[in-house]
Amino acid sequence: MKIMKFAILTLLAASTGAAHAADPFVVGIVAPTTGSLTTVGLRQLSAVQWWEKKVNAAGGIVGRPVLVVHCNDEGSPEKSASCVRDLISKGSVILLNASVTGPIRAAMPLLQNGPVMVTPSPNIVPSPASYVFQTSPSDVDLTKSIASFLKQNKLDRLAMLASTDASGEVGVASAAEVFPKEGIKYDLARIDLRANDASIQLANIVKPEVKVVFSNYSGGGAAAVVKSYNNLSLAQPLIVSYANISDAFINVIKNDLPTRLLGTGLKAVAPEMLDDPARRKHVEDFMASYKEMTKDNVDMLTLLGLTLADTADAVLRNVKDPRDAASVRTYLETNPVPSIQMLRWSKDRHVGMTADDVSVLEYKKGKWVKADPVQ
Amino acid sequence: MNPLTQSLISGLMSGAVYALLAVGLVLAFHTTRVVNLAHGESFAIGGLVAATLADAGLPAYVFAPVAIAASVLFLLAVERFLLRPRRSWPIGNLILVTLAAAFLTRGVLQLAMGVDPLSFPRMFTGAPFRIAGGVLPPQGLALIVIGVTTAVAVTLFLLFTPLGRKLRAVAENPDAAELLGVNVDRARSLAFGIAGALGGLSAVLLVPLVSVDYQAGLGMTLRGFIAAALGGMAPATVILAGLGLGLSEALVTNYAGALAQDPIVFIALIAVAVWQSRKIAFGGTGRA
Known part of the structure; x- marks a missing residue:
């Protein structure tokens, strides 16, 4: 289904001749959707797909639709690396990785020259020199x-x-x-x-x-x-x-x-523990909208998926050329990203939250x- | 708590499940000569059906028999629709057919039951038994008693009843058994049906203490097969092998840690396989 969707969108974009501006932003996501880590992957993927639908229903970002392309790594390091190669070849401007420690680590060496990969796994503490950003506390x-x-x-x-x-x-x-x-x-x-x-x-x-x-x-x-x-x-x-x-x-x-x-x-x-009213509202709005769309409740895994979506959203809206990995990295290192809580990375730290957020x-x-x- | 006592209790609980699964595997093996790699799916189906029905509010006296019946139907279907029409195929090919059935079942269970692990309330409740520093929940005691008793009963049936002798005759020489008036197809169906019941029963007894998901089957097949292989695929000895496997896994975990469990179990399996093949190498009559 996703392959069909990708193919149709690609064909449509190619046939219209119009419009580079209407080409979708391809956002790749690696998530285990079979195997023992299925729950971890599915919940996060579901939040990212919620974001895709919401953004596209509102006319996309700067007039361009968002296309989320998923690859199932089954929680396996070998398949994770293969997924990342595949998603890069499909033109992903940013990669989201909703897998777990081993598979995420296996994919990281493939990103020496970008694109930026964002993951919520607290076990990943990326080198500040890398293109990997982590949205959780360590x-x-x-x-x-x-x-x-x-x-x-x-x-x-x-x-x-x-x-x-x-x-x-x-x-x-x-x-x-x-x-x-x-x-x-x-x-x-x-x-x-x-x-x-x-x-x-x-x-x-x-x-x-x-x-x-x-x-x-x-x-x-x-x-x-x-x-x-x-x-x-x-x-x-x-x-x-x-x-x-x-x-x-x-x-x-x-x-x-x-x-x-x-x-x-x-x-x-x-959410009652959040001091910032804007963050509290963001979480509560997400909980209501997600439940309406999916008939499912939000839990922490879904919220972690939202941190991925919010990061991708911020990059696509604010970086002039999101295909330029260096610009994306600089943007994330110098601008806090508002999500369920504020994600603050820097040139010295690619971990977005601290112990105070937990x-x-x-x-x-x-x-x-x-x-x-x-x- | 006393870790040694707790290891023995945990080992007996696992061992009872391995014994049930091993007896079912051996029963099917003795009528078809096929190691049924879809056997553990009867555990997964039984557990998932029971959990789904329990979640719908049905009482244990309804969901437990229905779950066991589902497991029986599954293995009957494997025998009737996958193995019987391919009776002339080489054994190796038939084993691959059962492996394909296992993967197909896993996919169907994923679609039908979802990916999250499920469980259901214990059927035997009350205060746990405290024995020499170990703790045994009533459901665990039921698992050990019912599991071992059932495995022994099936073994006695196979060894000492006319019907059991017919099943074994089918295994030894199906053509000769047929000439003597044994309905081979019916005997094989009976064996697979009983094997399914044992798989379903093990799920109904174990899952309340743990959980089950769509991919539980192959792991259970593997443990059941190791117990069956350690017991030489003989009905009387696989029960002891199953209990021994459960106890040895538990003791390895206690004394050497979880990381050592799989290597030691598989080394034991290889050692037994080498020992059994030695009989062949030296001209004996034993089967590998």
Whole structure:
């Protein structure tokens, strides 16, 4: 269908002879839409497609329609690199990458000369010399928010579960960087991505003195951690990872919710936590419009997709020639992009948010709100 | 909590599922000589159907039998429409047909059920059993007891009942069995039907403790096949092999970590395969 759409738009543009001005802006997006990371990819892709429809319904950008071309990397590094090559060959002026750590890293060396690629993965901390920009806080920032939450609650002990993939490696490195500095002792166990039981790992790390457990395991399999938590009747609050603040995740664990389910999330997930009224309105408008268009609720993955769309939107509206990767990079390094929260990159930092943009949230009465203290 | 006790409990729970799946695989293998690589799809179908019906508000006494029936129908269809018309094909080709069926089923499940993992409420609830520092939820106990009992019952049926003997006769020599009045097609349908029931039952027992999605099938086939291969594709020994596989995976995870689990399991599988092929190399009568 997307190939057909691409072909028709291309043919139309070619046959009219009019108009270079009517050529679509091609925006390439890599997102896993099959495999174990399907939820991660689909939710973000859906937000970008919402933006495509909305922009085109309003007459496009500077008179040109936007064409979002999707490539499914299935969460595989090899396919991710192949997707990026393919999307560049199709004329993408900007690339969005809604995949996860390993596949995104595999694609980065292909962008030595652009185009700019934007990703929301907190595990990616791009070199300021690169053409890669990241819209989330870094994983270290997320870990800092957990450390800060523990300190606020006068806790110095944590049990941590990390997956055995590249995302898990980043989580382990962030924990080693942040927790000791903050005087927090932590016990770590690893879990295979395909495992359907985490009770052995939990039995090894959840000791009586541990008051909070953190799972940085993302993707659908994270449900195994919550299910095992329930199987063991553990009472400690469980903090789940950034990527699990989603309806799909809640749906699969709804019969096994821990006594307290916490998560590291952007403040925009609970818009009442946003200080800037313009950002709050942007998020609330998106939530209403997205629900009307897709009949689906917005969760954090969709909001991360919106950060990609907002960045692409800002580039296409403000950079005179978006095909010039150097101009796009300079624009992003020198102009904040208003999105669900302000995205601020610089010549020294290609990570768009900081620890201040994150909060430990709690799932209560069907929604994520600011977490209550831990007793 | 005692990690060793918890490992043994987790290992028994996984092992019971592997045993059920392995018995189903062996049953189908013994009537067709085909390793059915679509076997695990019966688990995925059973789990997804149960989760969907439970989500629609149906009680367990409705969704559980319907889910098992769906799994039975699936494997009956694989035998009737894919394998039976191609009976004259080489075994290797038929195995590829079952692999194609597995991928096709995965695609259909993705379209029909969506991509998100699903689960459903436990059928056995109440306070968990605390044993020597380990915790066993009532659903887990049911999984171990019902799973192992069913696997043993099917094995006894195969070994000691006239119908079971007929099924085995079909496996040994279908032409001779047919001459002796055994309806080979019916025997194969029966074997695949029972295998489907075991796949569906394992899903109904396990999924409330974990989750299931459209791509769960091949992973389950792989685990069931490893247990079946470790047990020499013999009905009586695959139950022990399934339980042993579950326990060894759990103990490896506990003592060597999750990263070591797959390498050690596959090294064990290779070692068994080499040991069995040794019988052939030295002129024995054992099958690889």
